[in-house]
Structure formats: C-alpha cells, structure tokens
Amino acid sequence: MRLLILEVWQPDCPVVYVSEKIGNIKLYAIDSHIENSNIRALLHISADDESSLQTALDIIKKHSQVKSLRVLWKCQQEICAELVCNVTNAMHSLAFAPLIFHRPLLTSRGLEKWIIVVENKTKEKEVLCCLKENNEVRIKKKISGFPSTPQDFWLITEPVFRAKLISIGDMLQLSTTQQKVLSAALEGGYYSYPRKTNLKQLSEKLGISKTAVAKNLRSVENKAMRVLAELIEITGKEY
Numbered sequence: 352m353r354l355l356i357l358e359v360w361q362p363d364c365p366v367v368y369v370s371e372k373i374g375n376i377k378l379y380a381i382d383s384h385i386e387n388s389n390i391r392a393l394l395h396i397s398a399d400d401e402s403s404l405q406t407a408l409d410i411i412k413k414h415s416q417v418k419s420l421r422v423l424w425k426c427q428q429e430i431c432a433e434l435v436c437n438v439t440n441a442m443h444s445l446a447f448a449p450l451i452f453h454r455p456l457l458t459s460r461g462l463e464k465w466i467i468v469v470e471n472k473t474k475e476k477e478v479l480c481c482l483k484e485n486n487e488v489r490i491k492k493k494i495s496g497f498p499s500t501p502q503d504f505w506l507i508t509e510p511v512f513r514a515k516l517i518s519i520g521d522m523l524q525l526s527t528t529q530q531k532v533l534s535a536a537l538e539g540g541y542y543s544y545p546r547k548t549n550l551k552q553l554s555e556k557l558g559i560s561k562t563a564v565a566k567n568l569r570s571v572e573n574k575a576m577r578v579l580a581e582l583i584e585i586t587g588k589e590y
Contacts, residue, residue, distance in 0.1 A: 353496075354497035355475065356464065356466055358463070358491055359441060359489075366458050373398070379395040380434075380456060385443075390435070391433070393433060395429065414436075448477060450467065468497060550565055
C-alpha cells in the first residue's frame with residue numbers, strides 16, 4: 352500500500368473558501384464523507400480571536416454550496432460544528448476512485464491537507480489524475496509499503512492531532528541561510544550558558560554581516576517559539 356499526504360485547493364469547497372477569506376483561522380474536517388448526495392463532516396475551527404470565529408461561521412453559512420451548519424459547542428477561540436454541503440468535485444472524483452482510505456484534514460489559507468491511502472502505484476496515479484482534473488494538487492509526502500509498522504495507523508486514526516503535526520512540520524521549514532546560521536550557532540555554543548560564541552564571531556565564520564546573522568536567528572527563534580506553542584496546545588488538550 353501507499354500513503355500520500357497532499358495539499359489540495361478546491362475551488363468549489365466552502366471550507367477552502369472561508370480559509371482564503373480569513374487568514375488567521377484553521378479548520379479541521381473530521382470524518383468527511385458522502386451521505387445522501389451531500390458531504391457531511393464535523394468541523395473544528397480555531398482562530399486568534401472570537402470575532403474571526405464568528406465571521407468564519409457567517410461566511411460558511413452564506414456559501415452557495417452549504418446546506419446547513421450546526422454549532423455543536425463553542426469555547427473561547429474554538430468551535431465544533433456539523434457541516435452539510437454539496438459534494439465537491441474532489442469528493443465526487445474520490446467516490447469513484449480506487450481508494451482504500453482518504454481523510455481531508457487541516458485547511459489553512461486556502462489549502463487542505465489530505466491523507467490518501469491506495470493499493471499500488473498504478474492506482475495512486477489514477478486517484479491523482481481524478482483529483483487534478485478540477486483541483487490543484489501537490490504531493491507533500493509519500494510513504495511506500497504502508498503500513499510497515501502498527502504505528503503507521505496512527506497517521507489516520509488520530510486525524511486532528513496528525514493534522515496539527517503536519518502543520519508544525521510546515522512551520523519548521525527554513526531557508527538555506529537560516530539553516531546555515533542555526534547550525535553554526537548550535538555548533539558554536541551560541542545557545543549555551545554561558546555563551547561560547549557571539550554574533551560577531553558567527554558573522555566572521557559565516558562571511559555575512561552581523562545584522563544578517565541576528566535577523567536570521569530571530570526568524571528561526573520566532574518559528575521555534577510558534578512550534579513550541581503548538582506542541583504545548585496539542586499535548587495539553589484532548590480531542
């Protein structure tokens with residue numbers, strides 16, 4: 352079997368639409384499936400503030416594809432709701448594709464993270480062809496021989512938690528310069544106590560300005576703090 356993690360943009364999906372309109376929200380589609388010619392799913396929506404949450408709900412309710420949206424619970428900056436909408440092109444294609452399993456997950460800034468499991472390379476090609484007909488699709492990761500261990504099933508049995516970890520992985524992407532600066536800082540003991548090197552020494556070693564070293568380290572540190580905040584959030588909550 353083969354497992355694919357995809358980024359998908361669906362032009363006819365209300366969840367994608369609202370995430371494009373409001374940049375600071377994240378939506379997790381849980382148990383998204385076709386039922387009586389409709390898509391039914393649970394949506395977990397989180398945002399930086401309550402007003403963004405309310406705006407997101409208003410946008411989804413008014414979307415032409417949406418038939419109903421029922422809020423199940425609301426807590427500060429999070430909402431869980433039941434969504435019923437028209438079947439999107441992507442979901443319709445998958446209904447007739449040779450899939451073993453699929454789960455659309457995190458949606459943020461217009462892109463959805465999907466997990467797809469197929470039997471072999473030939474069927475993988477067929478599924479991707481179906482998806483790409485009306486949508487934009489990019490492969491983020493492939494795992495051949497899935498499941499190779501019992502732990503592999505965790506990828507699909509803990510959807511929200513897994514989606515958050517995928518999101519964290521995206522947050523950790525560094526530029527080539529950032530990687531070099533971080534590597535030099537760690538090797539030189541910049542983060543040791545007491546410090547064994549400073550910005551000037553790193554600047555001389557890397558052959559870039561002291562300002563550039565400081566700027567790149569600050570960017571890396573900002574990403575690291577965001578990742579830490581996400582890890583604290585997901586390890587401190589139950590779903």
